[in-house]
Amino acid sequence: MKILAMSKIRVVIVDDHKMLVEGLRDIINETEVIEIVGVAHDAENCRKYLSSWKPDVLMLDIGLPDISGIDFCKELKNNYPHLKILALTSHNEYAMVKQMLDNGASGYLVKNAESREVIEGIKTVYNGDTFLSHEVDLLMKKRSENAIWLTDRERELLKLVSEGYTNAEIADKIFLSPETVRGYRKNLLYKLEAKNTAVLVKIAMEQRLI
Numbered sequence: 419m420k421i422l423a424m425s426k427i428r429v430v431i432v433d434d435h436k437m438l439v440e441g442l443r444d445i446i447n448e449t450e451v452i453e454i455v456g457v458a459h460d461a462e463n464c465r466k467y468l469s470s471w472k473p474d475v476l477m478l479d480i481g482l483p484d485i486s487g488i489d490f491c492k493e494l495k496n497n498y499p500h501l502k503i504l505a506l507t508s509h510n511e512y513a514m515v516k517q518m519l520d521n522g523a524s525g526y527l528v529k530n531a532e533s534r535e536v537i538e539g540i541k542t543v544y545n546g547d548t549f550l551s552h553e554v555d556l557l558m559k560k561r562s563e564n565a566i567w568l569t570d571r572e573r574e575l576l577k578l579v580s581e582g583y584t585n586a587e588i589a590d591k592i593f594l595s596p597e598t599v600r601g602y603r604k605n606l607l608y609k610l611e612a613k614n615t616a617v618l619v620k621i622a623m624e625q626r627l628i
Contacts, residue, residue, distance in 0.1 A: 427544045430456040430471050432464045432487075433479035434505060438529060442477070445533045452540055461485040468494075473501065475544050478523070480507040480514065486601075488517050497523030502543040510554050512567060525549035538548045568609070568627060575602050577628045580619045 429452055430513035431439055439457055444458045446452050456471035458464035460486050468476075476494065483613040491503055505518045512604045515526050524543035527536065542549035550558060568576065571592075578588045585603065603615075610625075612618035622628045 426450075427452045427540060428442050428455045428472060429453065429463070429473045429477060429540060430458070430463070430468065430473035430475075431506075432482065432490075433475045433477070434459040434478070434481075434483050442536065445536050446540075448533075449537055452537070453463055461481075461490050464490075468498070471489075475502045475504055475540050477504045477506045477527070480505060480509055480518070488514065488521060491518055491523050492521040502546075504539050511569070512557060513605055515550075515554055515558060517608060519548075525555045527551045527555060548568055563568045568606075572602060572606060572609075573627065575599065576606055576618075579603065579606070579615060580622060580628050618619065 421622060429446065430452060431442055436459070439459075443454060446454055455473055456467055458467065461482050464476075478487050478491060481489075482490060482499055487505070491505070494501060494503060495580070502525075503523045504527055505523045506527050506529060507514070508529045510528050516626075519524060523569070524546075525539050525541045525548060527549070528551050531539070533550050538550065539549045574592060575588060583591070585596045585599045589595075589599045594602075606612075607614075607618055610618055610621045610627075611620055619628075
């Protein structure tokens with residue numbers, strides 16, 4: 419069904435990659451049913467202007483400079499329950515997809531998606547349905563609901579956590595920043611549904627993950 423010009427889908431993009439934003443502008447400007455009503459390069463500016471932009475769909479990058487997009491997604495849904503959020507990210511990792519969906523996102527679009535998928539994603543979430551780009555959809559279907567799947571890096575970090583190393587010590591050992599290690603640890607807690615490090619290690623041993 420054709421959407422009338424006066425009822426275009428209002429879209430806001432929250433992403434700090436300016437070239438990507440310009441690419442999305444070009445894609446969206448080619449349609450007659452969608453318009454970009456605002457752009458923010460961080461969460462702070464999104465908070466400042468969102469109520470005046472009044473978007474139907476918000477395209478949200480997971481890797482914002484001032485806050486995790488996963489946490490910001492939850493904040494946005496709490497403050498704007500009717501807002502449709504389409505995650506826009508280069509991460510197509512199972513736990514991140516699941517966290518975004520759990521935190522209220524209506525869709526998940528990888529940044530290398532084709533123009534057709536971008537438009538389809540916006541329209542789909544606007545209409546109240548869930549949208550997963552093709553490669554994310556395949557990823558989710560490969561993982562059963564209760565599967566625990568870790569990357570090699572996560573297994574390495576989990577082993578060091580179980581041996582009692584601090585974030586700073588782990589960072590030195592595997593040549594990552596302490597902030598990155600904290601992110602990995604937080605992701606592991608989520609994946610294994612553990613409340614704290616002690617429970618994390620216990621589950622890891624029970625599941626023979628280390």
